[in-house]
Amino acid sequence: MHLAIRGVFALVIAALFTLFVAKRPGARPMNRRKLVALFVVGLIISGVFLVSDNYYAVSA
Numbered sequence: 001m002h003l004a005i006r007g008v009f010a011l012v013i014a015a016l017f018t019l020f021v022a023k024r025p026g027a028r029p030m031n032r033r034k035l036v037a038l039f040v041v042g043l044i045i046s047g048v049f050l051v052s053d054n055y056y057a058v059s060a
Helices: 002-022 032-056
Strands: none
Touching: 002 032
16 A cells, blocks of 8 residues: 555656646647656656655654
8 A cells, every 4th residue: 555655656746747847937839759758757756756765764
């Protein structure tokens, strides 16, 4: 279940990244190939977030 939550989080981050880059002010229309590439970059960014999450945890 915990892994499913992380997967959904990764998809949400990737979708938001794609949306914000595609709809930024002054942006030209993008084709599907560029949108998919942005989504993959968003997945990589969310993967870095999830992998580095434990680095900053307080150890008892």
